[in-house]
Amino acid sequence: MTLGKRTFLLLFPTVLFGYMLAAVLVYNAQSRAMLALEQARLSQKLDHAAALFANTVSQARNFYYTIAESDAVHQFVSEPDAAYRSRSLGMRLQQSIRQLLDDPKVFLSFTVLRPDMEEAYYFENSNNPFAELSPQQIELGRKLQEGGEVRTFAYLADAPTQPIIVYSALLDPITLTRPIPSARSQALLMQVGTEPKEFLRLVRQIETDYGSRAVFSDEAPPKVADTLSSVQLPTGQYLSVTIAPQHISAAMRRLKWLLVTGVLAMAFVSIGLTLLLMRRFVIRPITALDQEVTRVMNGEIDAIGETGATVEVGRLTRNIRALHEQSQQSMNLIQRASWTDSLTGISNRSHFQTLAAKAIERAMTYGGHCSLLFIDIDNFKFVNDKYGHGVGDELLRHLARSISEAVSRITVARALPPPILARLSGDEFAVMILAPPGEGATRAACDAILDLFEGGFLLRDKSYPVTASIGVALCPHDAQSLNELVANADAAMYQAKTSGKNRSSRFSRVLQDKRDRVRQIREELQQIDPDDEFHLVYMPVVDPDGKVMGCEALLRWTSPILGRVGPDEFVPIAETSGLFSKIDHWVIDRAIRDHAALAGLFGSDTILAINISSAELHQDDIADRFIEAVARHGVDPHLIEIELTETYSVSLSATAERVLSRLAGKGFGISIDDFGAGYNSLQQLIDYRADAIKLDRGIVEKLAGTGQIEALTALIALCHAREMSVVAEGVDTHEKFSALRHAGCDLFQGYLISRPLVLTELAAWALTRSSSYGIIATEPQAPLLIA
Structure with a gap:
């Protein structure tokens, strides 16, 4: 992380915390001020609403006085003829009212009620042709008649059509003036109703703005909360509005986001200015010093130059330069x-990886080429063990000089850059040649190195039986990174080694495909479900008379992706990848479960042989697996034989010996499989105890198939002397069977008897095979005993 980034990470939280603290204080103060401001705004709007209400009341009063003093009303009231009054005078009164209206669409009602509160006249300027006097207005007139007042204003919020302001007055029916108290009961009642449109519009706006309904009451509302505001209307009623909590919270949220945005903006601006100043006067000089030191460490320059810094950073630069000069020689020696x-x-190896990686990077950047020779010395361990480590070390030193001289002659002759030579490990060397393909430099280098081992490697006039296997990979044709290039060259080296050693092999698509x-x-083994893709086949084992004494369980794999994969291919991969534990556990359980079926075919004393991975012997729980499986499936451990590969059993560890001793103590049989396939067979017979030895098909082919009956007899006799029964694998001809039988072999297994079969096929084979067990021994020309 750069110094600028670290400075930002150190300063930003501090500055941000300070601004956040200030924002919290502002928020607390502003929240109270905002609540007071909202209350003031609401009170102002309510006062405005009251003013609009008073204006509507004044308009209603003026209209009342105007119409009450008109001739139309006087004639209407004084006319005794009811029909004429209703038809002619009523229409005249209606025309007078309409003439007084400034806006023909404004709502207005005029009512004349007789002393008994019966309607004498009602007019309503609205779109409703069936409009009639509301009960609320009649009730309002009755209250006025029964009270002590002669005039009153009222606001009917629950009128049938819309809320209206009603001005009511009692009039003497003769003089049309204020009635005397004694004639109060004979007075007419006139009402003027108007709609307070502007007032209602403002009230609805207040309700929308503050999220609360306006309440009209006859008494002043109690002050139960700071969010309640009210105003008294000219009618004596009170209009009250409570600010809804969500309105306050919304305002608080806006304030909060405003403060957060402001805090972040100010924090970034403050940090930006601070970093700008620090970059100019602190970070830039330190960065320049760091670049100089880095260039020195990378070998681009030899000394630290001036950075132009002053005071502390300048003094630091001078001190580092002095320290570098003092330690340069020591660093070179250490490096x-x-x-x-x-x-x-x-x-x-470390230096080679550094140099080779740079060479590959240059080749990839500028379109160059390079070749990697991966060299492994064959039989070096033999020389080391036989002649001693002193001779082995001297051989490696002489070999390094010889390879360097041989390759350098080729690169000098072709005017190529010097090769990169390194010892990677004990007897492994690597040579990188910077040459384009087609010039023959790589081929010539391989031939020159192999010529060093022609007739053995000479050291102090003595020839040592070592050779070289060389793997070649090209960049960028075969790989574009060092790791991939080394891996491909290593794979090619193993190809050369398996092809006969003392040769070179070029990495190819075939190796890549492998x-x-x-x-x-x-990858398939990592996600395999054994029950879906694995199955077992069984290969019968017979005695000299052809009687089936047991069967060997063999694993088969049919992958939905890869198809049929042979055990010779997937077992080594599973073992080296640590994946065989799951496979072995499945084989053990499935094979022991099938023992009952085998016993039903060949008898209750049928022996079942199970191969286990050599790597499993390092795990103590493999014995538990066998013991639990025979107990779960009810199988006698004496009927189970565990087969170990011969090459592994030579190097039994303490854990493996403990596992085998435990299994043998429980009654399981132990056999050594593929005997004769390795290099330590005789040592096994002497050092290790087993119940049976299985002769590998290779040694059976060599001894039984070539007439070396004496050697075969001696080998079997040695096994018998060690109290081991002998099973011959790969018995596929009558001649091999006869030779093995005469040599004293106990049991036989091979395609002469049967190929590996699944249980259903094995059952058919058991039914159709010959009932004469001596057919193999007595009739060499008889047909093979195969299903």
């Missing part, structure tokens, strides 16, 4: 030692 192989004096195949098998 040379850390990059040099102590035995041979050439580059070690690696891809291994990767695909490994």
Whole structure:
């Protein structure tokens, strides 16, 4: 992380905390002020509403006085003829009212009620042709008649059509003036009703703005909350509005987001200015010093230059320059030692990786090419063990010099850059040649190195039986990174080794396909469901008379992706990948479960042989697996034989010996499989105890198939002397069977008897095979005993 970023991460939380603290204080103060401001705004709007209400009341009063003093009303009231009054005078009164209206669409009602509160006249300027006097207005007139007042204003919020302001007055029917108290009961009642449109519009706006309904009451509302505001109307009623909580919370949220945005903006601006100043006077000089030191460390320059800094940073630059000059020689010595192989004096793995990576990077950047030769010395361990480590070390030193000289002659002759030579590990070397393909430099280098081992490697006039296997990979044709290039060259080296050693092999698509195949098998094994893709086949084992004594369980895999994969291919991959534990557990459980079916075919004493992975012997729980499986399926442990590969059993560890001893103590049989396939067979017979030895098909082919009956007899006799029964694998001809039988072999297994079969096929084979067990021994020309 750069100094600028660290400075930002250190300063930003502090500045942000300070602004946030200030914002919290502002928020608390502003929240109270905002509530007071909203109350003031609401009170102002309510006062405005009261003023509009008073204006409507004044208009209603003026209209009343105007119409009450008109001739139309006087004639209407004084006319005794009811029909004429209703028809002619009523229409005249209606025309007078309409003439007084400034807006013909404004709502207005005029009512004349007789002393008994019966309607004498009602007019309503509205769109409703069937409008009639509301009961609320009649009730209002009755209250006025019964009270002590002669005039009153009232606001009918629940009128049938719309809320209206009603001005009511009692008039003497003769003089049309204020009635005397004694004539109050004979007075007419006139009412003028108007709609307070502006007042109602403002009230609805207040309700919308503050999220609360306006309340009209006859008494002043109690002050139960700070959010309640009210105003008294000219009618004596009170209009009250409570500010809804969500209105306040919405305002608070707006204030909060405004403060948060402001805090972040001010924090970033403050930090930006601070960083700008620090970058100019602190970070930039330190960065320049860091760049100088980095260039020195990368070998681009030899000394630290001036950075133009003053005071502390300038003094630091001078001190670092002095320290660098003092330690330069020591650093060179340490670096040379850390990059040099102590035995041979050439580059070690670390130095090679550094140099080779740079060469590959240049090749990829500028379109160059390079070749990697991965060299492994064959039989070096043999020389080391036989002649001693001193001779082995001297051989490696001489070999490093010889390879360096041989390759350097080629690169000098072709005017190529110097090669990169390194010792990667014990007897592994690497050479990188910076040459384009087609010039023959790589081929010539391989031939020159192989020529060093022609007739053995000479050291102090003595020839040592070592050779070289060389793998070649090209960049960028075969790989575009160092790791991939080394892996491909290593794969090509193993190809050369398996092809006969003392040769070179170029990495090819075939090798890539093999690696891809291994990767695909490994990936499929990682996610395999054994019950879906694995199955077992069984290969019968017979005695000299042809009687089935047991069967060997063999694993088969049919992958939905890869198809049928042989055990010779997937078992080594599973073992090296640590995936075989799950497979072995499945095989053990499934095979022991099938023992009952085998016993039903060949008898209750049928022996079941199960192969286990050599790697499983390092795990104590493999014995638990066998013991739990025989107990779960009710099988006698004496009928189960555990087969170990011969090459592994030579190097039994303490854990493996403990596991085998435990299994043998429980009654399980132990056999050594593929005997004769390795290099330590005789040592096994002497050092390790087993119940049976299974001769590998290779040794059976060599001894039984070539007439070496004496050697075969001696080998079987040695096994019998060690109290081991002998099972011959790969018995596929009558001649092999006869030779093995005469040599004293106990049991036989091979395609002469039967190929591996699933249980259903094995049952058919058991039914159709010959009932004469001696047919193999007595009739060499008889047909094979195969299903």
